[in-house]
Amino acid sequence: MPSAETTFLEAIRQALQRLLRERSDVVMFGQDIGAFGGAFKVTAGLQKEFGADRVFDTPISESAILGAALGMATMGLRPVVEMQFSDFAMTAVHQLLNNAGTLHYRTGVAAPLVVRAPCGGGFAGGPFHSEELEAFFCHMPGLKVVYPAFPADARALLLAATLDPNPVVFLENKYLYRHVKEWLPAEWGPTTLGTARVCRPGSDAVVLTYGAMVHEALRAAELVHAEDGGEVMVLDLRSLKPLDTDSILAAVAATNRVLIVHEGWHTGGFGAEIAALVAERAFHLLDAPIWRLTAPDCPVPFAQELEKAYRPNAAKIRDALLELLEH
Amino acid sequence: MYSVGCFPLVNRGLPRGGALAYSPRDGMNPQTDITKDAALALLRVMLLARRIEERLIRLYHQGRIFGGVYCGFGQEAIGTATTAVASADDLFAPCIRDMTVHLGRGTPPRDIFRQFLGRANGPTRGRDGNIHYGELHRGVFAFISHLGAMLPVVTGGVMARRRLGRPAVGFAYIGDGGTSTGDFHEAVNFAAVFEVPVIFVVENNQFAYSTPNAHQFRCKDLVDRAVGYGIQGVKADGNDVLELRATVAALVEEIREKPRAVLLVCETMRMRGHGEHDDASYVPRELLAAWEQRCPIRVLREKLVAATLASEAELDALDTAVQAEINEAFQQALGDPAPSPSTLMEGVYAVG
Numbered sequence: 001m002p003s004a005e006t007t008f009l010e011a012i013r014q015a016l017q018r019l020l021r022e023r024s025d026v027v028m029f030g031q032d033i034g035a036f037g038g039a040f041k042v043t044a045g046l047q048k049e050f051g052a053d054r055v056f057d058t059p060i061s062e063s064a065i066l067g068a069a070l071g072m073a074t075m076g077l078r079p080v081v082e083m084q085f086s087d088f089a090m091t092a093v094h095q096l097l098n099n100a101g102t103l104h105y106r107t108g109v110a111a112p113l114v115v116r117a118p119c120g121g122g123f124a125g126g127p128f129h130s131e132e133l134e135a136f137f138c139h140m141p142g143l144k145v146v147y148p149a150f151p152a153d154a155r156a157l158l159l160a161a162t163l164d165p166n167p168v169v170f171l172e173n174k175y176l177y178r179h180v181k182e183w184l185p186a187e188w189g190p191t192t193l194g195t196a197r198v199c200r201p202g203s204d205a206v207v208l209t210y211g212a213m214v215h216e217a218l219r220a221a222e223l224v225h226a227e228d229g230g231e232v233m234v235l236d237l238r239s240l241k242p243l244d245t246d247s248i249l250a251a252v253a254a255t256n257r258v259l260i261v262h263e264g265w266h267t268g269g270f271g272a273e274i275a276a277l278v279a280e281r282a283f284h285l286l287d288a289p290i291w292r293l294t295a296p297d298c299p300v301p302f303a304q305e306l307e308k309a310y311r312p313n314a315a316k317i318r319d320a321l322l323e324l325l326e327h
Numbered sequence: 328m329y330s331v332g333c334f335p336l337v338n339r340g341l342p343r344g345g346a347l348a349y350s351p352r353d354g355m356n357p358q359t360d361i362t363k364d365a366a367l368a369l370l371r372v373m374l375l376a377r378r379i380e381e382r383l384i385r386l387y388h389q390g391r392i393f394g395g396v397y398c399g400f401g402q403e404a405i406g407t408a409t410t411a412v413a414s415a416d417d418l419f420a421p422c423i424r425d426m427t428v429h430l431g432r433g434t435p436p437r438d439i440f441r442q443f444l445g446r447a448n449g450p451t452r453g454r455d456g457n458i459h460y461g462e463l464h465r466g467v468f469a470f471i472s473h474l475g476a477m478l479p480v481v482t483g484g485v486m487a488r489r490r491l492g493r494p495a496v497g498f499a500y501i502g503d504g505g506t507s508t509g510d511f512h513e514a515v516n517f518a519a520v521f522e523v524p525v526i527f528v529v530e531n532n533q534f535a536y537s538t539p540n541a542h543q544f545r546c547k548d549l550v551d552r553a554v555g556y557g558i559q560g561v562k563a564d565g566n567d568v569l570e571l572r573a574t575v576a577a578l579v580e581e582i583r584e585k586p587r588a589v590l591l592v593c594e595t596m597r598m599r600g601h602g603e604h605d606d607a608s609y610v611p612r613e614l615l616a617a618w619e620q621r622c623p624i625r626v627l628r629e630k631l632v633a634a635t636l637a638s639e640a641e642l643d644a645l646d647t648a649v650q651a652e653i654n655e656a657f658q659q660a661l662g663d664p665a666p667s668p669s670t671l672m673e674g675v676y677a678v679g
Contacts, residue, residue, distance in 0.1 A: 027490075053490070058517065058520075059513075059516055059517060059520055061479075061513035061516065061517055062513075063476070063479060063509065063510050063513050063514075064479040064482070064510075064513035064514050064516070064517035065479075066479075067476065067477075067478070067479025067480045067482070067483060067510070067513075067514065068479045068480070068482055068483030068486065068517065069483060070479075070480050070483060071418075071468070071479065071480040071481060071482060071483025071484035071485075071486070071487065072483040072484065072486060072487035074463060074468075074480075074484060074487075075483075075484050075487035075488050075491065076487065076491060077487045077490065077491075079483075094473045094476055095476060095479075098471050098472075098473055098476065099471055099473075099476055099477075099480065102455075102471070103469075104674055104675070104676065104677045105454050105674045105675050106451045106454045106455045106459070106469055107450070107451060107454075107460075107461065107462075107463065107469050108452075108674060109463050110677035110679070111677075112677075141675055142675055142676065144676075165676075165677035165678070165679045166676050166677050
């Protein structure tokens with residue numbers, strides 16, 4: 001049994017490797033993912049191991065990549081394609097929104113495909129390499145949206161996403177790739193999409209979050225505990241569509257105070273959807289207004305000073321929690 | 328205005344210029360290079376489309392079809408010729424005016440009426456309307472409105488079929504206006520790079536909604552674009568189903584064996600508005616009058632009669648039979664059920 005911890009990036013690579021090894025219907029393609037191994041090296045070594053007909057490079061054509069994946073998916077393959085950055089998926093958004101997302105509803109034909117999309121900021125990527133677009137993806141009918149925060153979840157959920165009969169957008173927060181590692185259990189789980197996980201128990205407030213912000217929230221919860229003894233629950237949503245509403249409502253019932261955190265934009269952000277859910281279904285359980293801590297409504301800035309001001313982090317979450325607990 | 332019924336199915340006596348006689352010995356006519364049965368099958372597909380669309384137009388103006396009606400008058404030969412030479416494994420992404428692709432692949436007229444009427448048992452079960460349908464078990468992808476968006480889909484479909492051991496060829500249809508989209512460029516380049524056997528069939532019907540060729544592209548001829556993609560470009564008369572069939576048959580045979588993408592530009596004319604809401608007053612009348620002489624149904628009828636493959640009376644009888652078939656299909660579809668509102672959320676996701 002391996003004793004070393006595995007990075008988020010390596011966990012995803014292991015899932016891709018297992019898929020290619022065990023499923024002859026899986027193919028992977030995208031920009032620079034072959035011999036080069038991808039912009040982040042997630043697919044390093046896969047073309048060498050499985051051949052250029054299973055893992056291959058394409059022209060810089062996001063729409064052709066997504067459209068071809070859709071065509072393949074209807075013919076019995078399970079394509080797993082990479083958008084080099086999730087930002088670039090928006091140049092082909094019609095393929096997701098209008099073609100892939102509507103196909104089964106219109107024609108009854110299933111399209112099992114996965115779009116891997118590296119996302120998020122915190123590393124001076126600027127306006128076009130840092131975007132958080134999960135709200136866009138979640139807004140589209142017929143798509144599923146997965147957003148893991150831990151290596152073990154990423155590994156298992158990528159497997160589950162590929163075996164799902166629907167188009168799935170699999171968001172990989174770039175900050176997590178090399179910053180987060182853990183020991184991976186022999187058993188792969190969860191095996192289905194749509195289950196949240198309590199990462200830290202607590203009874204005074206809950207942080208509802210996902211992606212890189214789960215780790216910031218965990219640090220903030222420790223800070224709060226050290227400073228005033230408050231016990232803050234952190235719920236990692238893991239999958240945004242389908243959304244584990246039962247776990248969200250149970251967390252609200254257990255804590256009565258809600259802070260929603262994400263690094264995407266405020267207006268129309270996914271946090272607004274969660275807030276609406278809590279207000280509609282659990283208003284009577286709340287001891288304080290629902291709070292949201294998100295990125296502000298401005299493009300993702302480049303300079304470190306600006307991006308630090310832009311992006312939520314443990315210190316900002318701590319401040320918000322202390323205020324929320326006093327409410 | 329070009330209107331319903333303005334394509335009279337009579338031979339106006341175009342010169343026959345040394346027509347060769349039909350040779351019953353081998354069943355092939357040397358002038359048309361086609362058997363009588365095969366020729367009548369082509370005519371039948373074109374007549375079905377024409378008569379269905381005439382009925383759809385009437386239904387639209389009677390307010391019995393909601394949404395819109397978009398017709399392929401004048402372009403029937405293109406889907407007819409291409410499907411006629413295809414195999415069961417082949418894949419199609421028809422565009423706006425390609426009812427003959429559906430009919431050529433075997434979609435029954437009743438299902439087409441169900442689609443336009445939004446019936447629960449139509450190809451999209453009332454989830455989508457008019458030209459946005461396709462039956463994948465016949466190798467036909469359902470068209471979405473975003474022009475060019477289906478081109479990479481059929482390309483990927485052909486790549487997958489070939490990987491799974493089925494020697495498919497793809498047919499991706501697009502209009503002159505659609506060649507201006509980014510998706511057209513992405514898909515043709517993608518298919519060219521991966522040597523995917525897809526024929527990109529450009530139906531140059533001279534107008535994209537109201538915009539003429541002159542405001543759509545600057546190159547002398549759309550077929551010139553093939554050079555830029557490093558693929559073969561072929562120019563064809565889109566209104567002569569026999570010629571087009573022979574051209575496409577040769578191309579398909581070649582690329583099925585030695586896979587590569589091809590750009591096939593068919594010159595044709597949109598004989599009605601973009602949709603039935605559009606009177607096409609921006610189209611010069613004399614242009615329509617000239618193209619009316621080139622009606623693909625008329626062209627085929629004249630060739631068959633000139634080659635003595637069939638008599639006028641025979642062809643008229645075929646048309647009459649088609650009209651009867653259409654009437655029956657339409658009446659059946661009228662009686663088919665509308666979707667129940669309780670099914671609204673059914674099928675958003677696949678289960679399994």
